[in-house]
Amino acid sequence: MISTLANLAHQLIRNSMHIVEVLIKHIEKFYGPESLELSxxxxxxxxxxxxxxxxxxxxxxxxxxxxxxxxKGSAAYYNAALILxxxxxxxxxxxx
Numbered sequence: 044m045i046s047t048l049a050n051l052a053h054q055l056i057r058n059s060m061h062i063v064e065v066l067i068k069h070i071e072k073f074y075g076p077e078s079l080e081l082s083x084x085x086x087x088x089x090x091x092x093x094x095x096x097x098x099x100x101x102x103x104x105x106x107x108x109x110x111x112x113x114x115k116g117s118a119a120y121y122n123a124a125l126i127l128x129x130x131x132x133x134x135x136x137x138x139x
Contacts, residue, residue: 063088063091067084067088070084077111078111082108082111082112082116082119085105085108085111086104086108086118089101089104092104098126098127101123101126109123
């Protein structure tokens with residue numbers, strides 16, 4: 044029973060990640076690659092990945108959001124920095 048629930052949870056998480064990726068592509072197509080809407084989508088996706096303890100993906104999303112927000116990207120950069128500091132790993136891949 045527990046393994047069935049664990050498998051179901053894993054499938055839901057994997058499917059939701061696919062949905063997020065599709066959503067990002069559609070928002071980029073509809074609003075444009077430099078839009079505030081796309082920035083917000085990356086920011087919220089970063090929050091989602093952070094909740095799943097996926098530091099590299101979360102930080103990468105926050106960095107994309109910060110880049111799109113330009114001079115108003117401080118909250119996104121702050122979150123990316125906190126995630127990288129608190130992860131305790133060498134997570135510099137997402138910055139490149």
